[in-house]
Amino acid sequence: MRALLCDPSLRYDSAYSEPILPPGEALIRVRLAGICNTDLELVAGYMGFRGVLGHEFVGEVVTASDPTWVGRRVVGDINAACYVCEMCLAGRPHHCPHRTTLGVQGRDGAFADYLTLPLANLHTVPDAVPDELAVFAEPLAAACEILEQVHLRPTDRVVVLGDGKLGLLVAAALRLTGADLTLVGRYADKLAIAAKWGVHVRRADVRWAGRSADVVVECTGHPDGFALARDLLRPAGTLVIKSTYHGRLSVDMSALVVDELTVVGSRCGPLAPALRLLEAGLVDPRPLIAATYPLADGEAAFARAGEPGVLKVLLRI
Amino acid sequence: MRALLCDPSLRYDSAYSEPILPPGEALIRVRLAGICNTDLELVAGYMGFRGVLGHEFVGEVVTASDPTWVGRRVVGDINAACYVCEMCLAGRPHHCPHRTTLGVQGRDGAFADYLTLPLANLHTVPDAVPDELAVFAEPLAAACEILEQVHLRPTDRVVVLGDGKLGLLVAAALRLTGADLTLVGRYADKLAIAAKWGVHVRRADVRWAGRSADVVVECTGHPDGFALARDLLRPAGTLVIKSTYHGRLSVDMSALVVDELTVVGSRCGPLAPALRLLEAGLVDPRPLIAATYPLADGEAAFARAGEPGVLKVLLRI
Numbered sequence: 001m002r003a004l005l006c007d008p009s010l011r012y013d014s015a016y017s018e019p020i021l022p023p024g025e026a027l028i029r030v031r032l033a034g035i036c037n038t039d040l041e042l043v044a045g046y047m048g049f050r051g052v053l054g055h056e057f058v059g060e061v062v063t064a065s066d067p068t069w070v071g072r073r074v075v076g077d078i079n080a081a082c083y084v085c086e087m088c089l090a091g092r093p094h095h096c097p098h099r100t101t102l103g104v105q106g107r108d109g110a111f112a113d114y115l116t117l118p119l120a121n122l123h124t125v126p127d128a129v130p131d132e133l134a135v136f137a138e139p140l141a142a143a144c145e146i147l148e149q150v151h152l153r154p155t156d157r158v159v160v161l162g163d164g165k166l167g168l169l170v171a172a173a174l175r176l177t178g179a180d181l182t183l184v185g186r187y188a189d190k191l192a193i194a195a196k197w198g199v200h201v202r203r204a205d206v207r208w209a210g211r212s213a214d215v216v217v218e219c220t221g222h223p224d225g226f227a228l229a230r231d232l233l234r235p236a237g238t239l240v241i242k243s244t245y246h247g248r249l250s251v252d253m254s255a256l257v258v259d260e261l262t263v264v265g266s267r268c269g270p271l272a273p274a275l276r277l278l279e280a281g282l283v284d285p286r287p288l289i290a291a292t293y294p295l296a297d298g299e300a301a302f303a304r305a306g307e308p309g310v311l312k313v314l315l316r317i
Numbered sequence: 318m319r320a321l322l323c324d325p326s327l328r329y330d331s332a333y334s335e336p337i338l339p340p341g342e343a344l345i346r347v348r349l350a351g352i353c354n355t356d357l358e359l360v361a362g363y364m365g366f367r368g369v370l371g372h373e374f375v376g377e378v379v380t381a382s383d384p385t386w387v388g389r390r391v392v393g394d395i396n397a398a399c400y401v402c403e404m405c406l407a408g409r410p411h412h413c414p415h416r417t418t419l420g421v422q423g424r425d426g427a428f429a430d431y432l433t434l435p436l437a438n439l440h441t442v443p444d445a446v447p448d449e450l451a452v453f454a455e456p457l458a459a460a461c462e463i464l465e466q467v468h469l470r471p472t473d474r475v476v477v478l479g480d481g482k483l484g485l486l487v488a489a490a491l492r493l494t495g496a497d498l499t500l501v502g503r504y505a506d507k508l509a510i511a512a513k514w515g516v517h518v519r520r521a522d523v524r525w526a527g528r529s530a531d532v533v534v535e536c537t538g539h540p541d542g543f544a545l546a547r548d549l550l551r552p553a554g555t556l557v558i559k560s561t562y563h564g565r566l567s568v569d570m571s572a573l574v575v576d577e578l579t580v581v582g583s584r585c586g587p588l589a590p591a592l593r594l595l596e597a598g599l600v601d602p603r604p605l606i607a608a609t610y611p612l613a614d615g616e617a618a619f620a621r622a623g624e625p626g627v628l629k630v631l632l633r634i
Contacts, residue, residue, distance in 0.1 A: 092552065095551075095576065149579075234404070234412075242574070243570070250565050250567060250568075252566075253540070253566045254564075256582035257560065257582040259412065260583060262579060262580070263573070264578075264580075265578045
């Protein structure tokens with residue numbers, strides 16, 4: 001089959017081996033997939049991953065031990081857990097130490113004709129949700145994870161730092177709380193997307209140190225995120241770190257302790273609410289689509305996705 | 318009056334001006350005071366403080382606008398807030414941006430014959446609590462603050478890093494939760510104090526990377542605290558940073574985000590529950606007293622307090 005590999009540099013392979021279906025898993029024909037910043041990081045060496053890239057997808061079940069799944073259009077939770085270890089039994093399968101992660105760790109991903117995932121990971125896509133919406137279910141779930149971890153109140157002042165695809169999706173999800181939400185970014189065209197959603201927007205190059213935000217969500221991926229966020233956060237406020245990248249965050253101890261800040265790392269989230277938001281039309285990420293490439297042009301697609309300021313690049317499989 | 322000053326180095330003054338009583342405040346004759354690591358940091362330049370040091374004390378009210386306070390033995394909340402700003406009105410006077418802090422910022426402290434504090438800050442010490450217990454009310458309140466901020470469950474595995482006076486007091490407070498509590502430290506004699514309280518103890522020099530703790534409380538004051546704590550913390554666990562000191566904490570971004578850790582800065586806490594715990598005998602910090610000096614020997618007391626491994630040094634005023 002065709003596949004786009006991290007080997008360890010990016011490589012398109014027109015004759016990659018088709019996956020062998022493990023018990024309890026479904027064989028899925030990928031329809032549409034999205035390139036995430038994590039994919040760019042993986043190609044740059046993050047996690048030392050080798051194999052098929054891609055973890056944002058929508059596809060169709062081709063083969064499954066439970067035949068009721070066959071033919072269904074699905075998205076999937078990318079973390080495949082063991083469900084028998086202490087962490088899984090404590091209700092945290094996303095943190096299973098034995099987990100594999102689609103296109104990230106120990107498991108081939110979605111930039112290929114086929115992938116496999118456990119049936120337990122699959123979610124049927126409602127008919128009303130077209131592929132170009134469903135492909136955002138995984139990153140939107142990651143945005144929903146913030147709401148799983150932190151209680152955002154309707155009266156809160158919330159700032160999202162970063163107008164990349166993650167920051168915009170986070171803003172799209174968090175605006176639904178009714179909170180007083182501001183997106184801080186660098187690109188007028190991207191800020192305009194959020195402004196159309198009714199989100200306040202601010203240019204990052206205009207200094208703004210209100211120190212009045214209850215919650216700041218860091219989506220820039222810059223190691224100086226803490227210092228930026230600290231200027232905005234009120235004492236006893238919460239900083240959510242959403243960017244997955246390789247590096248170190250430098251935290252001013254005195255600020256953290258004296259101001260009693262809380263810092264929360266946030267990763268993958270729940271797909272079911274993400275699909276509900278997409279189906280209800282409460283989140284419409286289609287303005288984030290910058291381009292769609294065929295899988296065979298995957299290398300060009302990655303080059304495009306890596307350009308500064310480019311939003312979501314999709315791969316039509 | 319006699320006073321021990323940060324000027325900016327440590328200096329004993331036998332003829333320092335007595336405080337002028339501001340409206341709404343009480344004049345307090347200090348009886349006993351404790352030296353905290355923050356005092357050592359202040360003398361080293363932290364916060365740029367100048368004035369009378371000391372924020373752990375028990376004293377007797379000499380003068381107050383409300384005469385019912387006169388003669389009472391009291392401890393005091395060290396943060397004097399404005400009670401009219403947005404932060405105060407939101408119920409966070411400890412984070413009032415206009416606050417002064419006894420012996421730390423903008424307000425002379427307790428290592429002197431007299432201090433003043435607002436009446437609103439005072440708590441009457443029950444008769445059953447002697448001075449050498451009451452003097453621990455402030456640092457014990459700081460330990461209680463952890464329980465204000467983080468829900469510790471009786472089934473949690475909790476690790477306290479650091480067997481200094483703060484780490485020991487934190488262990489003394491957290492053991493009351495019924496949680497499976499371990500104190501990690503460097504000194505056999507200090508660990509023995511915690512062991513007598515029924516706390517599990519471990520030597521810091523014996524590597525222990527269980528990654529099974531639900532909550533880790535960092536009380537070592539070392540900038541590598543995050544790395545140490547990370548070895549012990551389970552995914553989605555909580556790291557409480559309790560050490561107030563000047564420096565930067567280096568946080569592995571990938572660990573924070575992939576493992577969805579929460580980092581909570583923690584400072585001053587509520588005095589009323591601290592007094593209740595002392596009165597009930599549930600916390601007895603007297604084994605932490607290393608020495609008691611007269612105020613006039615304050616410089617010797619500071620030298621002693623700064624020696625490695627020395628626990629609480631008190632000043633008899």
